[in-house]
Amino acid sequence: MAVTAVDGEFVRRLQKEEEVQRSRKDSRRPRYSKFSQQELSSCKPLLTPRCTVVLFVLVGATCILIGMYALYASWSVVELVNRYDTFCVMKHATSANPLTTNEEKSAYMKNYNKQKNCTITMEIDKLMTPPIYVYYQLGNYFQNHRRYVKSKSERQLRGLPPSSSELNDCKPQDTANGQVIIPCGLIAWSLFNDSFDFSIDDFSSDNGTIFINKTAISWKSDREERFNNTVFPTNFPNNNRTTLANASQIGGASLDENLPLNRHEDLMVWMRTAALPTFRKIYGRIETDLVPGTRLTVNINNFYNTYGFGGSKKLVLSTVSWVGGRNDFLGLSYVVVGCVCIFIGLTFMYLHWKHPRPLGDRSHLSWVRKNAANSRVTS
């Protein structure tokens, strides 16, 4: 008997559930999900005074540590910089041609027949261990100018015929004598062409000459993919500079037409255009130690004309660390930001100690305040 009663109830319950199910299927009641009801569980991080102070102090401390580390790396870099452009051209100044103004200097540089070499010395005062990079640094030179940046043909570098829009971008260095220039464009045409020879003892003997490794200074990806090994410079105007038309304005370096593009390391370096008006480009690597006290003598062929637009040329020798060359900015700004954070943290601590605020105080609710005021008026 008991069993049947339970069964009966069970059956009834089943029926009821079925009914509920059925009615639910028919009804237009929206279906429940946490998303549709906007009930997704969430956490609400709230900045309490204590955790804010701790957060700011911790972040500040971390920043200072990172800053120290970056500064240490930057300071470990040995860097020698020598601005040679003015010196080099002034060497050739005569009383007849004092070369005081930029125009005079520029005119001198444009004269194809003038002597342009000079020699400078650099003093090593700290041990420099290889790899020691030799850079040339140009100042006030806008490689990032819109006319300049676009003036190249990537297709050409890859070994394909340039597209017409690319050729258009290459103007006025797109064609010469009716034929397409390879590589076309202003960038290739204005390739930097000063050269540097390093020696420890005045080039008095051959064993004093320091070997500058100029291979593998460009990006690996450029050598392997961007510049093709089947494309050779052709019809390149700088190679015919003796013609009068070209001699009027000395452009950049000439290119060996027997080497494929991907062997022209200087060109590949140059064609990675710089984003800033002051930039360094790698010239080569010195792969021997330079001990303190060494006097480096550098023979410079000062061909590149930066005088007309007030640019500067510098020769830079530098070792590297993980931050790259000597650059204190990262370290210093980390230290500064860290200090500011700690300062903010401490200020908040002081405020909290001096003016503790009850959090979530009802009395801050404007309407509570207003009503309180109102009820006082009415009373």
Place this chain on the structure above:
Amino acid sequence: MKRLVHINDRGGHRDSQNHCSNKISNTKYNIFNFIPKNLWEQFSRFMNKYFLLIATLQLWPLITPVSPVSTWGPLLAIFAVSATKEAWDDYGRYCSDKEFNEKLVWVVKNGVKTRIQAQEIEVGDLVWLLENDEIPCDMVLLGTAEPLGLCYIETAAMDGETDLKTRVIPGPCHGLTSAQLLNIKGMIECPEPDKDILRFDARVRLFPPFPGDELSPLGVKNTLLQCCYLRNTEWACGVAVYTGNETKIGMSKGIAEPKLTAADAMLDKLTTALFICQIVVVMILGLAGNVWNNYEKDKTWYLRFPKKSEWYDFIVIPLRFELLCSIMIPISVKVSLDLAKSVYSKYIDWDIQMYDAVTDTPAKAANTAISEDLGQIEYILTDKTGTLTENMMIFKRCCINGVYYGNFNGDALTDQHLMHSVTEKVSAVVKFVMVMTINNTVVPNMSRENGRLTYKAQSQDEEALVQAAAQLGMVLFSKKGSVVEVNFLGHTMEFEILQVLEFTSDRKRMSVVVRDHSTGGLYLLTKGADETVFRRVRAGEPVQQVADAIDQYSQLGLRTLCFAWRDLDEQEYVAWTAKFNEASAALTDRELKIAEVSELLEKDLELLGASAIEDKLQDGVPETIASLRKAGINFWLLTGDKQTTAIQVARACNFIMAEPEGQLLKIEGSTPSDVADSIEGVLQTFCINNSENKNIAFVIDGLSLEIALKYHKEAFAKLALLIRTALCCRVTPSQKAELVGLVKSCDYRTLAIGDGGNDVKMIQEAHVGVGISGREGLQASRAADYSFGKFKFLKRLILVHGRYSYNRSAFLAQYSIYKSLVICFVQILFSFISGVSGTSLFNSFSLMAYNVAYTSIPVMVTSLLDKDLSERTVMQHPEILYFAQAGRLINPSTFAGWFLRSIFHAIVIFVVTIRVYAHEKCELVEMSMVALSGCIWIQAFLVLIETNSFTVYQHLAVSGNVVIFYILNLILSFGKHSGMYRIMFRVCADPCYWFSLLLMVVAGVGPLSAIKFYRATYRPNAINTLQLMERQHPMPVSVEAIGSSSSSFKSASRSSSSHGSVFEPLLAETSNPKTPPDRYISKDKTRPVTSAVLLSSPNSRTLP
């Protein structure tokens, strides 16, 4: 111009005429004009014009910084999306048109009824309609099944009035049989189509052998207009006069203007400001660029500027910068806003808490674009019947012959005394019940299957009366023509209805003349509003008694009716009938004449008593109104009901307060000067009393309102805005809409809520229209932007959905602009170090993907899921709505904040990038990736600090987005010819990159979070405070309960002595019961009992 319609003459004179077919078309486009028309429409918007301009400029290779694809791609995608949407909507309209056009109708062809498609109906065709048919075109009625030549139509689709209207056949057609009608011939002279649905000045002439060979006039009374329905009439036939889109309703159709939300308008304003700012920047940079060119042109030999300059050179640089800065106004804002808003409206559709189980109605958002306006509502204009009340009429009390029934138990139907009196057949009681049963337009309907009796009634009140009479023992069970059969306590009684003196809004009463077949007696049964019935009772009747009863009932918010009786004299009746027939045949002023004649009979009435019908308040109405009030929303009640009932309902639902907390001022008058004086007086009273912090409301009725709106609009508007609560009684649908327009014209955001066809106009007029899908049909909810089953859901709709939508779209819009500004400012800063030449730091792909792929997901997800306060907190503190209402979250000053942030972040990103990547590292492509990563990291962190509540999805979106950025760029770095080959690998392998990013984030976000913390702690706004309260009491704090609030008072006074002083007088006052310490709390305390108190307390009858 006249139109001549030859009746039933297909193929005859028809050729000479050129009327359009009956094919209706509501579509906006067709297949051929879709593309040009749609494009034209899309380009009529400012933003789209701007984007098109930018995209076109980009086709000029001399000035474009990046490939045109970066603009054309998204632009085309957006156009495609909105064009598809338009096409889809139009296809829907096409389908419904098609359904209407292809509906089969009976049309007489050559004397034979044939079934043709509705679109094939021609002018002059004779159309045969059956009961419940939709009328396919505008027709002149020629014949009906009713012997009197009447038929009933429902015009709800046209004017929103749900009651049935009668239409009559024109004079010459009287007495024609249906066989004759099939061959009827004649001519109708009617005006050219127009859209005036109240005028139809036409003439008809039937050709022999039909009678009436002369012109007889036709009016609206003789027409059947398209879209109405034939009701309660077996058949009717008419001749088509206007077809297709030339019908009255077709001519007055217009496509509803899309509604623009306040936040949208604000965004448009801000965008315009941004555009101006952009132009200024472009001018400055363009000038600088030209100056640079002038100075450097001849010196920088490596750039080889052409010797000869072109005439357009001076505009090239500004245009380049225009393109570079075009990202300032991102295309993505509109797209992501539209997307987010459609999800917000989905949230409303999905909300289980707004699902009404009783009627099985989920909430529905028909308009997906305006949900943030819900959060900015300042005025709610609400209908009463069916909106605040259930619209379920129940007979509750009555007073017969001075005896009150139902006063003790609140329900007369279960009152033993009444039952007893009925079974005893007390004369007055029987008469009373007889009036209830017979004097109405209710049609009993005996179901054939189960023999159950149902009543079809135009008015809910009449149905309630008949139902109640049936329960009392007098069952109306059949109405055959004019014969009414009634079962009274087992005996069948037969009455013949001789005349019906109809109810009109002027007469406010209805009478029938009946003859009792068993006794042969002749009676006049009258029911109507008290004031009209009292004037017509015979001397010596206990008028005062009944008036008291009615007064008492309407104090309780019940709807009252007076019942009266008269035994008629046979001769008098015969004499009167002649006059009556004359009046009803009158061609001019027929209604007036009938009314005059009716009065001759309706006199010397015997007053029986009064009935009281309850229309129950929906549950949760007082609470809803109270909390929305607290949220700073003003309420206007617009009702067709009488003043006393309206006032009582208003009291019962917290709408107005009784003295001394509230005061009700009355505006009345029947002449312009009276009304002007009344308004002036009310204004003065208001000014005097205003300082006393009272809840002042005013009440006005339809007549005075009409005068006020016509002659004293300004004064009335001023008054309406000073006094924030209003009761408008006896108002018409168009007056309701006019009132909405009045509030709207004062720059307030309005929401209109209603349930019936008479609210449609007001719903369409308001900024936000809400429909209650109630018993009065679905017209209101179809016309509305939002619809749901119960008034109380309004609270959730506004406080939860409206507020969240506003907060979220404000964040989304401003944030979208902010992130575009960041990248734009980086570009501008970069142009200063690139010879002001307009070089783009970023490549085309990055620019295109920045808004679409790199930055859109986190802000999108956040704007879908973020909640600044929990729903419960918002419901408990509705006051918080004022943030949204006052537009605190998107306005010029918040926007300026975002603008400054974007400048700050751009500077941080730019400085860190160019200083860390200086000298030998400053390769252009590499540096652009560093700067881009900086933008993406900073904006991701900004989303984090701007988020109030984190769900898993937000975490996923923010981190996933950064991951997507890296994955995409790493993939690009594999592409040998993408210009990005190996770049990302190089960049990521450099520890400097990661340290610079960290630096940017700390330097960019740190100060912002410090400011945010400082503000939240030391200058907290209400949201901050509530957030903290939520945090401190994670368990549900019942702020409603006084306990917790007083405890928080205590803790406040304990913990901070500086604030203690504020509360001291308050705490002292709590012992004084007369002055509540804090209205906020006192309201809560009294609220649950308010309705009960108001319903029964005698001192609540205070009308000034």
